[in-house]
Amino acid sequence: MDRETPGSRLQVFRGTFIHPTDATPVESLEACTLGVNDAGKIVFIDSVDKEEELSQKWHFKRENIRILNPRKEFFIPGLIDTHIHASQFQNMGIGLDLPLLQWLTKYTFPIEARFKDLNFAEDIYTKVVKRTLRNGTTTACYFATIHTESTLKLCDIIDKFGQRAFVGKVCMDINDNFAEYKETTHESVKETERFVAELDKQKYPLVRPIVTPRFVISCTSELMKQLGSFASTNNLNIQSHISESQAEIDAVKKIFPKCKNYTDVYDTHNLLNDKTIMAHGVYLSDEELKLFKRKGASIAHCPNSNISLCSGLMDVRNALNHKVNVGLGTDVSGGYSPSMLDAVRKAVDVSNSLSISSPGYERLSYKEAFRLATLGGSKALGLDKLTGNFEVGKDFDAVLINTSVPSSPFEVYPEDTILDIFQKFLFLGDDRNMEEVYVAGKRVYPFPEVSQSKST
Numbered sequence: 001m002d003r004e005t006p007g008s009r010l011q012v013f014r015g016t017f018i019h020p021t022d023a024t025p026v027e028s029l030e031a032c033t034l035g036v037n038d039a040g041k042i043v044f045i046d047s048v049d050k051e052e053e054l055s056q057k058w059h060f061k062r063e064n065i066r067i068l069n070p071r072k073e074f075f076i077p078g079l080i081d082t083h084i085h086a087s088q089f090q091n092m093g094i095g096l097d098l099p100l101l102q103w104l105t106k107y108t109f110p111i112e113a114r115f116k117d118l119n120f121a122e123d124i125y126t127k128v129v130k131r132t133l134r135n136g137t138t139t140a141c142y143f144a145t146i147h148t149e150s151t152l153k154l155c156d157i158i159d160k161f162g163q164r165a166f167v168g169k170v171c172m173d174i175n176d177n178f179a180e181y182k183e184t185t186h187e188s189v190k191e192t193e194r195f196v197a198e199l200d201k202q203k204y205p206l207v208r209p210i211v212t213p214r215f216v217i218s219c220t221s222e223l224m225k226q227l228g229s230f231a232s233t234n235n236l237n238i239q240s241h242i243s244e245s246q247a248e249i250d251a252v253k254k255i256f257p258k259c260k261n262y263t264d265v266y267d268t269h270n271l272l273n274d275k276t277i278m279a280h281g282v283y284l285s286d287e288e289l290k291l292f293k294r295k296g297a298s299i300a301h302c303p304n305s306n307i308s309l310c311s312g313l314m315d316v317r318n319a320l321n322h323k324v325n326v327g328l329g330t331d332v333s334g335g336y337s338p339s340m341l342d343a344v345r346k347a348v349d350v351s352n353s354l355s356i357s358s359p360g361y362e363r364l365s366y367k368e369a370f371r372l373a374t375l376g377g378s379k380a381l382g383l384d385k386l387t388g389n390f391e392v393g394k395d396f397d398a399v400l401i402n403t404s405v406p407s408s409p410f411e412v413y414p415e416d417t418i419l420d421i422f423q424k425f426l427f428l429g430d431d432r433n434m435e436e437v438y439v440a441g442k443r444v445y446p447f448p449e450v451s452q453s454k455s456t
């Protein structure tokens with residue numbers, strides 16, 4: 001048997017690493033060497049000139065380094081989808097002809113109700129985890145359905161494929177338009193408790209529970225109160241929807257006439273804190289954004305969904321100016337794409353659209369949108385000590401991009417700088433350019449032999 005030497009479990013890569021930092025939205029580290037230890041942590045990233053020193057300090061052989069092709073390959077941090085409904089995956093790309101509240105009743109509740117069937121759940125959840133991973137989503141914050149067993153099945157599948165995730169059993173004790181799909185208040189709380197306890201027992205290293213009241217319209221005050229209290233007592237993350245469409249806001253106002261605004265409803269139910277991520281926030285007022293900032297709550301910006309359901313154009317710049325954490329979400333299937341590259345593009349498109357009607361508006365740059373999809377998402381989910389960029393001490397969550405695969409959807413020219421190539425990838429690239437995906441140092445894509453197939 002090989003004797004284990006200190007560097008024998010180290011993975012070392014040499015090449016270009018493009019990532020965001022707090023100081024700059026895109027930093028391109030060329031001719032660098034990065035080491036990942038057996039716990040999946042980045043232990044060094046330094047210039048190639050230091051490689052000899054590094055190899056002695058970390059006991060690795062330079063001939064074992066994985067060398068990337070300089071102008072063709074580079075690493076980016078794993079993409080972070082801060083808002084995705086795993087249970088709506090089958091509806092992705094269809095049923096976008098209605099506004100939010102009617103869309104929920106006609107398309108969304110019926111498909112979610114089917115997850116009572118564990119076999120159906122297993123099939124769809126396997127597909128969503130594989131699809132997102134091959135698209136470079138190393139971390140996802142999922143909504144499942146009201147069904148505890150199938151939500152636990154989703155956690156099991158995520159763990160099996162090695163993705164990092166938050167998973168929420170959806171809570172809803174009101175559904176006037178599709179009565180088959182709801183719980184009693186008691187069931188919703190008890191099943192949330194059971195879900196958290198059962199998930200905890202599994203000891204999956206990368207899968208965590210998140211308390212998930214669907215949105216104000218679906219939840220009684222009593223349910224929100226009990227979920228808020230359960231989340232606080234157990235120090236759990238919270239996710240929901242907020243201020244997505246005007247009709248929704250009007251309904252919330254009618255239900256809670258005494259609350260100052262939508263954000264205040266969650267706040268008075270103890271659901272707004274630094275572990276909270278709220279999707280959409282299209283119509284949040286400055287006063288509400290200040291409350292988000294004060295409480296440390298974050299926003300999952302879902303531009304594809306906001307456009308596809310004609311919900312509205314969210315002003316990300318204003319949220320950032322209020323120093324609110326913002327991540328990006330696909331919001332499948334309100335959003336029709338599972339790809340975080342699409343979320344980056346749509347975030348830029350929406351910001352551009354806003355600028356057309358407001359001269360002097362500071363548009364979101366493609367670099368900023370990239371930061372939202374990585375570091376921004378990690379902050380919004382409270383995971384920035386673990387993921388979001390290539391800082392030493394974080395887990396190696398990464399996507400190896402190859403711009404010259406035979407089927408690449410774009411061309412690279414000799415005149416292109418590294419940043420040009422990166423920008424082309426962001427705007428034109430897709431999963432064909434994603435050669436390998438790593439989560440916590442483990443290569444999770446291409447999928448292991450048994451399940452490997454580009455067509456499934």
Ligand code: GUN
Pocket residue numbers: 085100104108214215241244305331334
């Ligand atoms: N608000 C409440 N539920 C949902 C949902 O499933 N999708 C979206 N986009 N908004 C919601």
Ligand code: FE
Pocket residue numbers: 083085241279331334
């Ligand atoms: Fe959503």
